Amino acid sequence: MNKIAGQPRIEEVARRAGVSSATVSRFFSRRDLVSDKTAERIKKVADELGYRPNRLAGSLVTKRSRLVALLVPALTDSPFNAMIEAIVDALGERGYTAMLGLTGNRDETMDRVIDTALGLRVDGIIVTGVIADTATRDALRSANVTVVETWGLPEKPIDCAVGFSHHEMGRMTARFVHRRGYERPLIVAARGSRAGARRDGFLAEWSKLGAGESEEIEVEIPYGFGQARSVFRQMRSLETQPDVVVCGSDAFAMGIVVEAGRAGLSVPDDLAVVGLGNQPIAGDMRPSITTIAIDGGRIGQEAAKLFHDRAEGNEDGQHIIDVGFQLIERESA
Amino acid sequence: MNKIAGQPRIEEVARRAGVSSATVSRFFSRRDLVSDKTAERIKKVADELGYRPNRLAGSLVTKRSRLVALLVPALTDSPFNAMIEAIVDALGERGYTAMLGLTGNRDETMDRVIDTALGLRVDGIIVTGVIADTATRDALRSANVTVVETWGLPEKPIDCAVGFSHHEMGRMTARFVHRRGYERPLIVAARGSRAGARRDGFLAEWSKLGAGESEEIEVEIPYGFGQARSVFRQMRSLETQPDVVVCGSDAFAMGIVVEAGRAGLSVPDDLAVVGLGNQPIAGDMRPSITTIAIDGGRIGQEAAKLFHDRAEGNEDGQHIIDVGFQLIERESA
DNA sequence: TGCACAAATGATAACGCTTGCATAACGAAG
DNA sequence: CTTCGTTATGCAAGCGTTATCATTTGTGCA
Numbered sequence: 001m002n003k004i005a006g007q008p009r010i011e012e013v014a015r016r017a018g019v020s021s022a023t024v025s026r027f028f029s030r031r032d033l034v035s036d037k038t039a040e041r042i043k044k045v046a047d048e049l050g051y052r053p054n055r056l057a058g059s060l061v062t063k064r065s066r067l068v069a070l071l072v073p074a075l076t077d078s079p080f081n082a083m084i085e086a087i088v089d090a091l092g093e094r095g096y097t098a099m100l101g102l103t104g105n106r107d108e109t110m111d112r113v114i115d116t117a118l119g120l121r122v123d124g125i126i127v128t129g130v131i132a133d134t135a136t137r138d139a140l141r142s143a144n145v146t147v148v149e150t151w152g153l154p155e156k157p158i159d160c161a162v163g164f165s166h167h168e169m170g171r172m173t174a175r176f177v178h179r180r181g182y183e184r185p186l187i188v189a190a191r192g193s194r195a196g197a198r199r200d201g202f203l204a205e206w207s208k209l210g211a212g213e214s215e216e217i218e219v220e221i222p223y224g225f226g227q228a229r230s231v232f233r234q235m236r237s238l239e240t241q242p243d244v245v246v247c248g249s250d251a252f253a254m255g256i257v258v259e260a261g262r263a264g265l266s267v268p269d270d271l272a273v274v275g276l277g278n279q280p281i282a283g284d285m286r287p288s289i290t291t292i293a294i295d296g297g298r299i300g301q302e303a304a305k306l307f308h309d310r311a312e313g314n315e316d317g318q319h320i321i322d323v324g325f326q327l328i329e330r331e332s333a
Numbered sequence: 334m335n336k337i338a339g340q341p342r343i344e345e346v347a348r349r350a351g352v353s354s355a356t357v358s359r360f361f362s363r364r365d366l367v368s369d370k371t372a373e374r375i376k377k378v379a380d381e382l383g384y385r386p387n388r389l390a391g392s393l394v395t396k397r398s399r400l401v402a403l404l405v406p407a408l409t410d411s412p413f414n415a416m417i418e419a420i421v422d423a424l425g426e427r428g429y430t431a432m433l434g435l436t437g438n439r440d441e442t443m444d445r446v447i448d449t450a451l452g453l454r455v456d457g458i459i460v461t462g463v464i465a466d467t468a469t470r471d472a473l474r475s476a477n478v479t480v481v482e483t484w485g486l487p488e489k490p491i492d493c494a495v496g497f498s499h500h501e502m503g504r505m506t507a508r509f510v511h512r513r514g515y516e517r518p519l520i521v522a523a524r525g526s527r528a529g530a531r532r533d534g535f536l537a538e539w540s541k542l543g544a545g546e547s548e549e550i551e552v553e554i555p556y557g558f559g560q561a562r563s564v565f566r567q568m569r570s571l572e573t574q575p576d577v578v579v580c581g582s583d584a585f586a587m588g589i590v591v592e593a594g595r596a597g598l599s600v601p602d603d604l605a606v607v608g609l610g611n612q613p614i615a616g617d618m619r620p621s622i623t624t625i626a627i628d629g630g631r632i633g634q635e636a637a638k639l640f641h642d643r644a645e646g647n648e649d650g651q652h653i654i655d656v657g658f659q660l661i662e663r664e665s666a
Numbered sequence: 667t668g669c670a671c672a673a674a675t676g677a678t679a680a681c682g683c684t685t686g687c688a689t690a691a692c693g694a695a696g
Numbered sequence: 697c698t699t700c701g702t703t704a705t706g707c708a709a710g711c712g713t714t715a716t717c718a719t720t721t722g723t724g725c726a
Contacts, residue, residue, distance in 0.1 A: 006396070007454075007477065009712060020676045025714060035674060050475065055452045056398060057712035059389050061681045063339070067453075070433065075414040077613070085408050088435045097449050100403065100433040102421050116430050119388045120400075121340075142383065144340065225614045251614065258619055280410070281558045281584065286591055342682060353706045358684055368704060390682035394711045 008049040017045045028053050059121070068307065069117035070098045072128040073105060077224060077251060079277045079296065080128050083150065086300025087126060094308050096123070105192075107133050118143055124307045130154045130161075132193060146310040148303045152194060153320060160310065162302040162321040166194050169292060169325055170201025173274060176327055177244055178209045182272060186215045186242035188231055188252065195248055202246065215242055228255020236263070243272060244333060250275035250282040253289050257332060272333035278326075287331035294325050341382040350378045361386050392454065401640065402450035403431045405461040406438055410557060410584060412610045412629065413461050416483065419633025420459060427641050429456070438525075440466050451476055457640045463487045463494070465526060479643040481636045485527060486653060493643065495635040495654040499527050502625060502658055503534025506607060509660055510577055511542045515605055519548045519575035521564055521585065528581055535579065548575055561588020569596070576605060577666060583608035583615040586622050590665060605666035611659075620664035627658050 014021040019038055026033045027042045034042070045051075059065040068091055072080055088098045099120065101113035114136065117125055124145055130152040131137055140147050140158050149161040177185050187202060189195040199216065206214055217234055232255075235242065247253040253275030257267050265271045267287050275282055278293035302321050347354040352371055359366045360375045367375070378384075392398040401424055405413055421431045432453065434446035447469065450458055457478055463485040464470055473480050473491050482494040510518050520535060522528040532549065539547055550567055565588075568575065580586040586608030590600050598604045600620050608615050611626035635654050 007712095011712080021712090022677080022714080023675055026675085029714080033674075038674085050472070052448065052452050054393075054454055054712055056389050056392050056454055057681090058714065059681095060387075060393060060683085060712080061714045063681075065389060067432075075408065075418050078414075081408040081411075081414070084433075085435060088433055092435075092445075092449075097453065098433050099400075100417075100421055100431050102418060102425075112425075115385065116425075119385050120430065121387055121389055139383070225617045229617075254614075255617060258617065262619065281587075284558045284562075284588060284591065286595065343684095344682080354682090355684080355707080356705060359705090362684080366704075371704080387682055390711090391684070392711090393682080393713085394684045396711075 007054070008051045010051070010053065013042065013045050013049060013051050016049070017041045025053075029058075063121075064311075065121045065123055066096050067120055067122045068096050068098050069101055069113070069120075069122045069125045070128075071101045071103050071110070071113060071117075071125060073103050075102070079249065079279075079294070080151070082296035083128070083300040083303070086297040087304050090301050090304030091307075094304065096308075103128075107136070111136060114140065118145070123311050124148065126150060126303050126307060129194060131158065146307055148307050150299050150303050152197075153322060157320060160306050160319040160321075162299055162306055162323060164294065164323055164325050165201075166197035167201035167204075170198035170203075171205035172325075172327060173198070173246055173292070174202045174205035174209065174211075176329075177246070177274070177333075178206070178211050180244075180272070180333060182244040182333075183212050184214070184240060184242045185244050185246055186217065186235060186238075187246045188217050188248060190248055198248075213240070215240075224249075225251045225255040225258075228252050228259055232256060232259035232263070243270075244268075244274065245271065246274045248276055250277045250279040250289055250291055253291065253332065254282065254285055257285065257287065257289065268331065268333050274333045278328055283328075283330065285332075290330045290333040291328050292325050293328050295323055298323050340387070341384045343384070343386065346375065346378050346382060346384050349382070350374045358386075362391075396454075397644075398454045398456055399429050400453055400455045401429050401431050402434055402446070402453075402455045402458045403461075404434045404436050404443070404446060404450075404458060406436050408435070412582065412612075412627070413484070415629035416461070416633040416636070419630040420637050423634050423637030424640075427637065429641075436461075440469070444469060447473070451478070456644050457481065459483060459636050459640060462527060464491065479640055481640050483632050483636050485530075486655060490653060493639050493652040493654075495632055495639060495656060497627065497656055497658050498534075499530035500534035500537075503531035503536075504538035505658075505660060506531070506579055506625070507535045507538035507542065507544075509662075510579065510607070510666075511539070511544050513577075513605070513666060515577040515666075516545050517547070517573060517575045518577050518579055519550065519568060519571075520579045521550050521581060523581055524551060531581075546573070548573075557582075558584045558588040558591075561585050561592055565589060565592040565596070576603075577601075577607065578604065579607045581609055583610045583612040583622055583624055586624065586665065587615065587618055590618065590620065590622070601664065601666050607666045611661055616661075616663065618665075623663045623666040624661050625658050626661050628656055631656050 010021045010024050014024045023034055023038060024042055027039055070087060072084060091098050101117060103110040103113055122145060126148045128150055130149050137158050147159040149157050150163050152163045153161055153165050187199050189199045215238060217231055245256050253273045256273050260267050260271050267273055275289040275291035278291045282289035282291050343354045343357050347357045356367060356371060357375055360372055403420060405417060424431050434450060436443040436446055455478060459481045461483055463482050470491055480492040482490055483496050485496045486494055486498050520532050522532045548571060550564055578589050586606045589606050593600050593604050600606060608622040608624035611624045615622035615624050
């Protein structure tokens with residue numbers, strides 16, 4: 001309204017509506033407690049004044065900020081965006097607001113982001129991936145916020161978790177590759193625990209199946225299409241050429257497909273490719289990419305629900321939700 | 334520390350450090366006002382207690398939340414992610430926290446998100462794209478928050494803006510297409526003002542160049558690869574076949590390329606394709622996609638800077654920043 | 667008409683911090 | 697050893713809400 005006077009306060013609304021501030025407060029938080037007649041008056045005045053309760057003040061006394069920190073490593077070319085969208089939506093429906101924290105891949109940034117979140121007295125923190133650092137885990141445990149870890153299933157979650165088993169995903173991939181008759185898989189894995197778990201799962205199952213050798217190339221971040229080029233070159237210089245490449249992302253898989261094409265290799269006959277993530281584009285590619293679908297939206301919804309349940313004091317109920325994953329068999333393998 | 338007692342308060346820290354709460358407050362906000370000796374004591378106690386100033390309480394008195402609302406239509410397959418990352422980073426460096434609001438494409442959702450932002454008394458709002466609704470614009474203008482509009486250059490910005498001229502982009506595209514000798518462009522544009530401005534710019538320049546006919550197909554959202562299929566079919570049923578397709582995104586352009594390939598058309602000889610956005614993948618595709626690069630990161634940085642300048646009371650200085658764009662000529666056109 | 671009980675409203679004390687003003691401590695000059 | 701100018705600290709009044717408890721108003725029924 002008036003820049004100098006700042007925003008209108010509840011007191012002002014109360015005065016003009018001829019009621020006490022308590023009643024105005026009730027009107028906004030528990031509408032059913034005020035009579036229709038006064039409610040109408042309050043609404044009218046509030047609209048005129050453009051009054052909006054100050055949540056900072058409110059949260060101070062209720063000790064509930066209705067703020068949730070959303071920690072994600074990155075946004076560009078990230079497989080988490082569907083989950084983030086789902087979380088923001090589901091949280092919004094429940095009256096919570098998401099603050100976005102980009103953690104990158106460094107523990108330090110992660111700590112800084114958690115710090116600001118805690119300073120804001122967020123009601124909860126939803127983390128993309130499992131927090132590795134033990135000190136951080138402990139700090140969080142004692143911070144009186146509910147923490148939801150996603151996209152993985154830690155043995156001992158800080159609080160609760162929703163995701164899937166990367167190890168199991170690796171095993172399933174191995175079974176699939178074996179069933180298809182491929183004999184010399186190349187695993188392209190990123191550094192990091194998630195990719196590591198998939199690789200370990202793959203190798204465990206692979207050796208259990210009594211299958212032959214397998215190669216492995218470690219890359220920085222396997223999300224990118226571009227990185228495929230150098231990895232492909234690396235692959236070509238291996239002694240025994242693999243007959244299938246197991247990738248950490250669809251984009252990367254597509255990169256391998258393109259490179260294979262340029263090298264005169266036909267996919268999947270000369271070289272098969274398995275992606276990860278089931279991005280829409282993977283199905284539209286020619287050849288279409290065989291991949292593993294993870295329902296990010298589902299993870300997000302469950303995470304928001306889990307958070308909300310606990311925030312409402314529902315301590316019981318499931319702490320760990322396995323949303324699983326699904327192999328999508330297409331042309332590339 | 335102690336769940337029952339809740340988080341430690343400033344008073345507790347003060348007591349244990351043998352100072353007044355005012356001194357502790359100063360230690361956290363204006364370190365230089367506190368002597369080294371007491372500072373050390375305070376730090377020690379604060380660390381032991383795990384004390385972290387409650388920003389809700391602080392903001393209540395300073396009337397500065399150090400919160401900025403970031404309004405984006407979507408995250409998945411969105412060209413804005415680089416900008417969002419840049420904004421969150423740049424804001425974080427300056428001590429601000431970003432809250433994420435997904436506006437979708439409906440005014441109603443936009444209003445709801447703005448409402449929660451205003452309720453949180455955010456210091457600023459950074460909007461992706463220009464806000465169309467006049468009522469919302471007015472509400473924002475009188476809400477005493479600095480608003481930065483991005484990704485476009487409105488005639489009369491609410492407050493300030495950083496982006497580029499979609500109209501000019503359309504014109505440049507027309508000149509390029511003409512220079513390359515194409516004669517029958519097909520424009521695939523989304524509903525909406527941004528795409529509309531590009532189309533208008535294209536048509537204006539195209540007719541100015543005295544070039545021939547041009548066709549247009551309107552789609553819902555042109556970001557997706559998948560949508561290319563139906564549009565391609567639509568295109569094939571046109572009376573005169575276009576020799577170049579001007580797309581609203583790289584993903585869409587890639588979809589057209591793939592469809593063209595399946596239909597036996599060679600790109601760019603039988604059909605040329607121009608993308609938009611310069612996603613990494615566009616350069617790695619075969620054929621590589623000719624596209625227009627927009628520096629989302631730059632937009633983000635400038636937006637954060639602009640916001641910060643104004644939040645600090647720097648009313649003067651530029652209100653509108655044109656970051657331009659760049660045509661990347663590659664194989665597809 | 668009066669009474670009991672429910673519904674609606676009011677008064678007021680927090681919530682945890684910041685900041686202007688007042689006071690105390692400390693050096694450097696005189 | 698004063699005196700004065702810094703530099704460090706303390707006091708206390710808010711900031712704009714909500715929640716508890718008390719009080720008033722309204723309603724159905726004897």
